[in-house]
Amino acid sequence: MKDILKGKLIHLAAVDPEEVSKSFAAWNRDTEYKRLLDTDPPRLHSTKSVKEWLEKELEKQSDTMHWFTIRAAADNQLLGDINLDVVGWNFRDAFVGLGIGPRDFWGKGYGTEAMQLALRYAFTELNLHRVTLTVFEYNPRAIRSYEKAGFRLEGRQRGAILREGKRWDVLYMGILREEWRQHHDHPN
Numbered sequence: 001m002k003d004i005l006k007g008k009l010i011h012l013a014a015v016d017p018e019e020v021s022k023s024f025a026a027w028n029r030d031t032e033y034k035r036l037l038d039t040d041p042p043r044l045h046s047t048k049s050v051k052e053w054l055e056k057e058l059e060k061q062s063d064t065m066h067w068f069t070i071r072a073a074a075d076n077q078l079l080g081d082i083n084l085d086v087v088g089w090n091f092r093d094a095f096v097g098l099g100i101g102p103r104d105f106w107g108k109g110y111g112t113e114a115m116q117l118a119l120r121y122a123f124t125e126l127n128l129h130r131v132t133l134t135v136f137e138y139n140p141r142a143i144r145s146y147e148k149a150g151f152r153l154e155g156r157q158r159g160a161i162l163r164e165g166k167r168w169d170v171l172y173m174g175i176l177r178e179e180w181r182q183h184h185d186h187p188n
């Protein structure tokens with residue numbers, strides 16, 4: 001059996017608050033990055049408070065939360081994080097969210113490959129039926145990346161976000177196990 005957390009460009013690794021909090025705090029100071037990820041007004045946090053928050057979140061984590069850092073295959077550089085949160089074992093669905101922090105690494109396939117690895121983990125280890133995500137209308141790069149990973153548009157919450165004087169939709173996207181299998185030509 002192969003290492004399912006390893007790809008060509010990146011691999012998925014543990015979240016170590018001590019090690020990652022400085023980078024997470026720095027990325028969160030980039031308000032464009034924050035606004036691609038969250039609807040809340042961006043808030044600035046110190047490295048110390050990010051570390052404490054990560055420790056608390058990891059402590060709270062039960063079997064339902066599967067959270068990884070994204071690291072470059074070439075030199076192990078920390079590039080971001082990806083989180084699969086199983087919302088109900090009874091219906092076998094998980095919400096996924098991810099972010100590549102350094103802008104130099106946007107648009108180069110790192111995020112798409114991280115999503116592909118997370119989907120493989122979701123469907124071959126967690127044995128889920130579907131994976132769901134939300135993405136904002138003003139983030140075409142992410143929408144395209146998710147389409148490449150096999151997600152389909154399932155619905156939209158119209159005008160849910162008000163930013164820079166404009167209303168934007170929140171898009172719901174999903175992928176079913178069967179679609180993933182066909183999309184990636186997997187035998188599992």
Ligand SMILES: CC(C)(COP(=O)(O)OP(=O)(O)OC[C@H]1O[C@@H](n2cnc3c(N)ncnc32)[C@H](O)[C@@H]1OP(=O)(O)O)[C@@H](O)C(=O)NCCC(=O)NCCS
Nearest residue numbers: 036099100106107108109110111112135140141142144145
């Ligand atoms: C969103 C994210 C995960 C995507 O991963 P990625 O590795 O950058 O994506 P890729 O390089 O594989 O693909 C991006 C695609 O979007 C396309 N794209 C980029 N900018 C675009 C734009 N303005 N309009 C339309 N398409 C665009 C690219 O051409 C590429 O498609 P292609 O391969 O068919 O040419 C990553 O960019 C990221 O983390 N960004 C910052 C935070 C964020 O947005 N997180 C997601 C929140 S939902």
